[in-house]
Amino acid sequence: MSCIFCQIVDGKAKADFVLNDGDVFAIRDVHPVAPTHILIIPKKHVRSLLELDGADDSQLISKMVATAVDVARRIDLDERGFRLVWNCRSDGGQTVDHVHLHLLGGRQMKWPPG
Ligand code: DGP
Numbered sequence: 256m257s258c259i260f261c262q263i264v265d266g267k268a269k270a271d272f273v274l275n276d277g278d279v280f281a282i283r284d285v286h287p288v289a290p291t292h293i294l295i296i297p298k299k300h301v302r303s304l305l306e307l308d309g310a311d312d313s314q315l316i317s318k319m320v321a322t323a324v325d326v327a328r329r330i331d332l333d334e335r336g337f338r339l340v341w342n343c344r345s346d347g348g349q350t351v352d353h354v355h356l357h358l359l360g361g362r363q364m365k366w367p368p369g
Pocket residue numbers: 259270271282283284285286294341342348349350351352
């Protein structure tokens with residue numbers, strides 16, 4: 256069976272979509288850790304940041320970041336700010352093996368992260 260994010264983009268699993276735009280989509284995280292917690296995900300299945308090709312996938316990586324910032328603006332996180340997080344493999348806390356960018360907002364973030 257394909258990964259959960261591939262199932263979502265194929266319409267085989269449900270999600271609360273924020274955006275579905277070309278090669279990238281954004282959904283609300285099912286286990287939010289902040290008042291706003293949105294995942295920006297490429298439609299192409301890539302396991303983690305380490306499997307992205309810096310040259311071939313540079314436009315996709317830029318698109319993910321630009322999409323996150325665009326969504327943040329649209330939902331009024333631009334005045335107070337927000338945090339973008341990429342978890343990579345086990346030490347990075349990655350639990351879904353399909354690369355994604357977390358957009359977190361709506362509360363004061365802590366540093367250092369846990
Ligand atoms: P990470 O731990 O960085 O791999 O983040 C994976 C996130 O994906 C985690 O915050 C929970 C979220 N997630 C897992 N399964 C689902 C799902 O079926 N639907 C949605 N919307 N989010 C999911």
